[in-house]
Amino acid sequence: MxxxxxxxxxxxxxxxxxxxxxxxxxxxHATVRRIAEEAGLSVGSMRHYFSTQEELFSFCMGLFVExxxxxxxxxxWEGPLVNDLKCMLLQFLPMDQERTLEMEVWFSFSxxxxxxxxxxxxxxxxxxxxxxASQFVLDKLVANKLAKPGLDIDLETEKLYALIDxxxxxxxxxxxxxxxxxxxxxxxxxxxxxYFDVNQNx
Amino acid sequence: MxxxxxxxxxxxxxxxxxxxxxxxxxxxHATVRRIAEEAGLSVGSMRHYFSTQEELFSFCMGLFVExxxxxxxxxxWEGPLVNDLKCMLLQFLPMDQERTLEMEVWFSFSxxxxxxxxxxxxxxxxxxxxxxASQFVLDKLVANKLAKPGLDIDLETEKLYALIDxxxxxxxxxxxxxxxxxxxxxxxxxxxxxYFDVNQNx
Numbered sequence: 001m002x003x004x005x006x007x008x009x010x011x012x013x014x015x016x017x018x019x020x021x022x023x024x025x026x027x028x029h030a031t032v033r034r035i036a037e038e039a040g041l042s043v044g045s046m047r048h049y050f051s052t053q054e055e056l057f058s059f060c061m062g063l064f065v066e067x068x069x070x071x072x073x074x075x076x077w078e079g080p081l082v083n084d085l086k087c088m089l090l091q092f093l094p095m096d097q098e099r100t101l102e103m104e105v106w107f108s109f110s111x112x113x114x115x116x117x118x119x120x121x122x123x124x125x126x127x128x129x130x131x132x133a134s135q136f137v138l139d140k141l142v143a144n145k146l147a148k149p150g151l152d153i154d155l156e157t158e159k160l161y162a163l164i165d166x167x168x169x170x171x172x173x174x175x176x177x178x179x180x181x182x183x184x185x186x187x188x189x190x191x192x193x194x195y196f197d198v199n200q201n202x
Numbered sequence: 203m204x205x206x207x208x209x210x211x212x213x214x215x216x217x218x219x220x221x222x223x224x225x226x227x228x229x230x231h232a233t234v235r236r237i238a239e240e241a242g243l244s245v246g247s248m249r250h251y252f253s254t255q256e257e258l259f260s261f262c263m264g265l266f267v268e269x270x271x272x273x274x275x276x277x278x279w280e281g282p283l284v285n286d287l288k289c290m291l292l293q294f295l296p297m298d299q300e301r302t303l304e305m306e307v308w309f310s311f312s313x314x315x316x317x318x319x320x321x322x323x324x325x326x327x328x329x330x331x332x333x334x335a336s337q338f339v340l341d342k343l344v345a346n347k348l349a350k351p352g353l354d355i356d357l358e359t360e361k362l363y364a365l366i367d368x369x370x371x372x373x374x375x376x377x378x379x380x381x382x383x384x385x386x387x388x389x390x391x392x393x394x395x396x397y398f399d400v401n402q403n404x
Contacts, residue, residue, distance in 0.1 A: 026314070028230045110375060111313030112228070127376070152391070158380065159388050163361065166368025173312060174329070178360065186361050189354070193395060 011049045014039050015060045019105055022060075027108045061109065064102050068092065068129055081144060082188075082195050085137045089187050092130050092164055094171040095180045103172050134161040141194055148196045156194060163190060213251045216241050217262045221307055224262075229310045263311065266304050270294065270331055283346060284390075284397050287339045291389050294332050294366055296373040297382045305374050336363040343396055350398045358396060365392060 017039035021030045032053070036043045050056040071091045077084045094100040113120045134157045141147040167186060170178045219241035223232045234255070238245045252258040273293045279286045296302040315322045336359045343349040369388060372380045 026230075028228075108313050110371075111310050113375065155388060155391055158384065159365065159392065162368030162372055162388070163365045164368070165371060166364030166366070169312075169367060169371065170364055173315065182360065186357060186364070189357055190361065 007049070011059060012063070014041070014046065014049050015056065015063050018056055018060055019063075019101070022105050022108060023101055027057075027112055057109070060105070064106060065129060067098075067102065081140065081146060082191050082197075085140060086184070086188050086191055088133060089137065089160075089164055089191075090184060092133060093168050093180075093183050093187070094175070095183065100172055100175070103168050107169065107172060130164060131157075131161050134158075134164065137191070138194070141196075146196050148194060151194060160190065160194075209251070213261060214265070216243070216248065216251045217258065217265050220258055220262055221265075221303070224307050224310060225303055229314055259311070262307070266308060267331060269300075269304065283342065283348060284393050284399075287342060288386070288390050288393055290335060291339065291362075291366055291393075292386060294335060295370050295382075295385050295389070296377070297385065302374055302377070305370050309371065309374060332366060333359075333363050336360075336366065339393070340396070343398075348398050350396060353396060362392065362396075 014035065018030055018035045021034050021038050025034070030053075032046050033043055035056070036046050050059065068091055072088060075084070075087055075091075091099075094103050137160060138147065138151075138153050138157050142153065147153070164187075167178070167183050171180070171183055216237065220232055220237045223236050223240050227236070232255075234248050235245055237258070238248050252261065270293055274290060277286070277289055277293075293301070296305050339362060340349065340353075340355050340359050344355065349355070366389070369380070369385050373382070373385055
């Protein structure tokens with residue numbers, strides 16, 4: 001009986017191995033040979049799953065986007081809104097080991113896009129996701145008539161996006177100083193500056 | 203007559219060449235050979251100036267810090283304070299070609315510190331500078347009794363620091379979208395949220 005290999009499952013195994021290699025040794029050392037070794041596959045079999053390195057990296061970035069989307073889908077929108085929005089934004093921040101690993105690799109990819117423009121589109125998905133999340137926060141506040149009067153929505157969207165990314169980077173590069181609970185307080189405080197709380201604003 | 207070579211000047215020439223190579227080809231391709239070529243020197247003479255690659259990179263980061271410090275020293279503090287503080291923060295942002303190049307290389311270094319912890323201390327100087335600038339902004343507002351009542355100074359320092367770094371990164375990675383004038387508006391608007399303006403707050 002021939003061995004039945006789940007092609008998509010194997011691609012995921014290879015991608016997960018690639019992510020571990022990238023995390024450990026950096027993107028430029030993530031060679032086919034090393035990834036095959038990490039995945040427990042032969043170098044020859046690798047090309048069944050990915051024909052180019054770019055295809056593999058693209059798949060890896062896709063995995064991240066998928067994971068973030070999965071976390072977003074699993075969020076319970078139980079209110080109050082400001083709390084739900086905070087939980088959503090925290091999905092893009094290094095709050096636990098899984099998210100930290102994702103962001104570290106994403107950061108390596110981002111630095112590379114300066115030199116290899118062909119990688120640029122790979123990182124755009126994640127960036128788009130973060131930008132959309134910021135947009136979503138502002139839109140939601142406006143739609144619920146909860147945005148502070150006089151807010152410049154476009155500017156606040158851009159600002160929130162930069163703040164989240166800045167916190168993400170400090171959270172991974174300076175994790176001894178910027179702990180997850182501190183990140184959470186800053187996000188919460190920032191949302192409160194956007195939020196028109198009837199009880200607070202007499 | 204023996205050729206008199208200004209050692210420090212030559213070190214600078216080598217470092218400037220290194221920065222151009224890093225920007226063009228990435229940190230991992232900044233080999234002694236390529237840097238020598240870019241600087242118009244022989245490979246053999248390179249070791250007169252830097253005995254290890256780490257020493258060279260360290261010197262490069264030192265150059266950045268020096269340049270930022272030089273720009274900070276040349277700032278004219280003419281008031282109003284909120285404007286002066288904005289000008290100071292903009293020294294850390296990709297507002298022109300020079301600052302963009304600095305930040306691109308700094309970003310490459312930062313991504314590398316995840317994998318090569320020995321590089322970590324090299325990037326700390328610049329990070330410290332940014333963090334101190336944020337601290338300075340908040341301290342200055344407090345000292346001049348211009349900070350909005352009820353501000354959490356530590357949290358606002360951390361938040362401003364993350365915002366500036368986030369804007370810096372978006373300014374270099376997404377420069378078509380986030381233009382210098384947009385960056386400036388966001389910094390200005392953010393300062394106004396911290397600033398207790400007697401004329402605005404009746």
